[in-house]
Amino acid sequence: MLKNRCHNMRWLFGLIGTLVLTTSTGSELVTLKATHEPSQSLVIYSSTDTDRMGYLLQAFQHQHPDVRIDYHLMDTQDIYHRASSEMDxxxxxxxxxxxxxxxxxxxxxxxxxxxxxxxxxxxNLPVWANWRNQAFGFTYEPAVMIYNKALVPELAEVTTRFDLARSLTFDVGYLRKRIVTYDPQHSGLGYLFGTHDAIQSEDFWYLARSLGDMEVILETSSAAMIDKVASGEALIAYNVLGSYARARANENPDLGITIPRDYCLVMSRIAVIPQAAQNPKAAGAFIDFLLSQEGQKLIANAASLYSLRNDIQGEATAARLRQEARGPLIPIHLGPGLLVYLDKLKRQDFLARWRRAMARE
Amino acid sequence: MALVFSANLISSYYGNREAADSAYDRLLLASASAIAERMAVREKGLWVDIPYAALNMLASTAQDRVFYGISAPDGTVVTGYEDLPSPPSSAHVVNPSKPLFYDAVYKGAPVRVVSLRAFVIGNTLSGFASIRVAQTRGEREALALSLLKQSAIWTLVIAVSGGIAVWLGISRGLRPLDRLGEALGRRSPDDVRPVLHDVPAEFKPLVAAINSMLMRIDDGISAMRRFISDASHQLKTPLAGLQVQTEMALREKDPDNILDSLDKINVSVKRTGRLAKQLLSHARAVEPSRGFKGVDLARMARETVSLMTPQALSRGIDLGYEGVDTAIVSGDATLLGEMIMNLIDNALRYPPRGALVTLTVTSGENPVLTVDDSGPGIPPDNRKEVFERFVRLQDTPQEGCGLGLAIVQEIGTAHHARVSLEDSPSGGLRVLIEFPHAEKSVS
Structure with a gap:
């Protein structure tokens, strides 16, 4: 997979001849050399795949040809620990x-x-997407269900969590081992969605027990979950990132997407400039580019990450999502509430309860 | 003004800060209490389930940062930020379950902390667990500043409008004074007409005082002018006489005649000297009198009589005093002495040898000085004239310059005394000078 993606990137950036690809320990580094001298450098730690962010990096560099971009791809835990320990x-x-x-x-x-x-x-950002002018949301990605409509078209009628739990409990076990969801123990995003489901309603634990009863398959990425549904190994996936699901559904007509009707959580990728940044000006310029109309258009169309701005038209946009959703969209607000589930005891407690629901201990 | 303003601002800033603190402290305490409710003792020790709302309720518009820390009774931090600042030492001793609020600096930012202690009990441990919740001060400062801005604006409005009102009031209220000042400034030095400007009631006494002063100055100036013109006119005559006499003496060859002429000149010079002296006394009498004191009129009359007795004897006149020992009037001793001197001089001048001149002083409500002589007297029709200066009745044989009774009149007037002439029981003239009551005229 990694190799394949490297190949894609080389092809993509090879066209304009600015790509230097390196792999170092645990992270992938893509460098876009500056085409104008004197040059400055912009170092980014990111958890978003280069084949999605590549378009944005290129377009930004087109505007700022004197900026050399070092794009380090790493997982979210690594971003947090590396940045904080480097600053410490x-x-x-x-x-x-x-x-x-x-x-x-x-x-x-x-x-x-x-x-x-x-x-x-x-x-210009909505209040929930900007905290202290230090953390900025730049995407608007729903947590959706994706199902294999070629195999079970009836799953289109499962539109709420309650519907899903009921199907799991009463529909004589045809979903046993054929439903997949995030593993909150091993995926940060899975944990974020799980905990916010729990905040929304105590019904979440009813769903979790049902999932456990049906021996739910646990995965650590949306891509893996979609792969399982596409291959027919699973029939439905719960809490998949809408941005990934949208891209795959467009390629594969067997895949159907359901925006939960009871409520739909919306996550946002967050940009933060470290307080010890060498080039905060370029970082600010990149954030402004991400939030600009041009950047948001690329996010919606090329990267299919769901744009946050209201004035962007297209498939993967907040505006389209609002049209399609039949229930409330609940964006996860930036603020101190997000610290609660990072609490050591809170996390232990949540995961212990989750494990009990999974009936695996 | 600026100092008072800034002092006011500083004090209201601290007041506002306290108000902001007390408002947001409640929220902080609610958060800590929500956490406290979710504490329990389990097999592994203290357990806490931080409610989502506990931290989310601290999401403020200023987007303050939030920190918390939970410690077990033995002090170990169970969860949260381990190095949150502790409350000031021994603060919890008095009432352990009372929440404690304090300011501290954490992670480079000033924070407000609440420390709440909750009693936990279980198999493995029991005692006071401590919950600390801290929040950066952004929202509090924002509230304090917005309150400060409001109070500053109002203070400024009040100060400025007050200032304008005072300025208008003063400049409008004092404008009549300005005009008065300008008008007085424009006057020529000898213009002493009374001020007729319309002024506010508060300034009326001032204008009245100015007018009364102007009137006295006017009196003084006209008296002085009159005196100077009179004096120069009067001195011209004897000086002209002297000139004639000296010229005649210079033409004389006979030493006896020269001596005779010098004699005459000597007499003329003496007379002119006396005239000059009398003119000066007169000038002093017309000066506005000030600082009158109690003067013993009777004693003064006695002393002057004894002083003048040799002169009376040389004229063959019997000068004497009758009357009380003491009679206090309010007045100027020098002027009164001058007046008595002139009265006696006048009385000795006209009566023939062998005449009687008697001074009498009576005390009582209005002390009265009387001078009687047994001389020729003054006919009632002429009595007014003798008070005019430089008037000597026709057919009076003795030399004199006619100032005597005029001086007496001036001095008497200056002492608010009434001067009158009557027929004397002893045959000649009686001069009566009635003084006002001493107390009244002093006050």
């Missing part, structure tokens, strides 16, 4: 952190690791 030891760190772990990004800002940035673009 006063070692050089990234200029920008882009992470889907909303809670960890908020913890960095809460603990004073963030630098402020304010511009017309950030002022």
């Amino acid at each position: 030891s006063q070692a050089p760190t990234a200029d920008l952190l882009l992470s889907s772990a909303m809670d960890l990004q908020i913890k960095l800002v809460n603990d004073g690791y963030g630098a402020s940035h304010q511009s017309p673009q950030t002022d």
Whole structure:
């Protein structure tokens, strides 16, 4: 998979001849050389795949040809620990952190690791997507269900969590071992969705027990979950990132997407400028680009990450999502509430309850 | 003004800060209490389930950062931030379950902390667990500043409008004074007409005082002018006489005649000298009198009589005093002495040898000084004239310059005394000077 993606990237950036691809320990590094001298550098730690972010990096560099971009791809835990420990030891760190772990990004800002940035673009953000002018949401990605409509078209009628739990309990076990969801124990995003489901309603635990009874398959990424549904190994996946599901459903007509009707959680990827950033100006410019109309268009169309701005038209946009959703969209708000489930005891407690629901201990 | 303003601002800033603190402290305490409710003792020790709302309720518009820490009774931090600042030492001793609020600095930012202690009990441990919840001060400062801004604006409005009102009031209220000042400034030095400007009631006494002063100055100036013109006119005559006499003496060859002429000149010079002296006394009498004191009129009359007795004897006149020992009037001793001197001089001048001149002083409500002589007297029709200066009745044989009774009149007037002439029981003239009551005229 990694190899394949490297190949894609080489093809993509090879066209304009600015790509230097390196793999180092645990992370993947893509460098876009500056085409204008004198050059400055922008170091990004990100959890978003390069084949999605590549378009944005290129377009940004097209606007700022003097900026050399070092794009380090790593997982969200690594972003948090590397950035905070680098700042604690006063070692050089990234200029920008882009992470889907909303809670960890908020913890960095809460603990004073963030630098402020304010511009017309950030002022334009909805209140829930900007915390302290230090953490900025730049996508609007729903947590959806995706099912194999070629195998079980009736799953289109499962539109709420209650419907799903009832199907699991009463529909004589045809979903046993054929439903897949995030593993909150091993996936930060799975934990974020799980805990926010639990905040929304105590019914979540009814669903969790039903999932456990049906021996739910647990995965650590949306891509893996969609793969299982596409192959027919699973029939339905719960809490899949809508952005990934949308892209795959467009290629594969067997896949159907359901936006939960009871409520639909919406997550946002978060940009934070570390307080020790070497080039906070370029980082701010990149954030402004992500939030600009051009950047958001690329997010919606090329990267299919669901744009946050209301004035973007297209399939993977907040505007389209609002049209399609038949129930409330609940964006996860940036703020101290996100710190709650990072609490050591809270996490232990949540995961213990989850494990009991899975009946695996 | 600026100092008072800033002092006011500083004090209201601290007041506002306290108000903001007390408002947001409640929220902080609610958060800590929500956590406290979710504490329990389990096999592994203290357990707490932080409610989502406990931290989410602290999501403020200023987007303050939030920190918390939970410690077991033995002090070990069970969860949260391990190095949250402790409350000031021994603060919890008095009432352990009372929440404690304090300011501290954490992770480089000023924070407000609540420390709440809750009693937990179980198999493995029991005692006071401590919950600390802290919040950066952004929202509090924002509230304090917005309150400060409001109070500053109002203070400024009040100060400015007050200032304008006072300025208007003063400049409008004092404008009549300005005009008065300008008008007085424009006057020529000898313009002493009374001030007729319309002024506010508060300034009426001032204008009245100015007018009364102007009137006295006017009196003084006209008296002085009159005196100077009279004096120069009067001195011209004897000086002209002297000139004639000296010229005649210079033409004389006979030493006896020269001596005779010098004699005459000597007499003329003496007379002119006396005239000059009398003119000066007169000038002093017309000066506005000030600082009158109690003067013993009777004693003064006695002393002057004994002083003048040799002169009376040389004229063959019997000068004497009758009357009380003491009679206090309010007045100027020098002027009164001058007046008595002139009265006696006048009385000795006209009566023939062998005449009687008697001074009498009576005390009582209005002390009265009387001078009687047995001389020729003054016919009632002429009595007014003798008070005019430089008037000597026709057919009076003795030399004199006619100032005597005029001086007496001036001095008497200056002492608010009434001067009158009557027929004397002893045959000649009686001069009566009635003084006002001493107390009244002093006050």
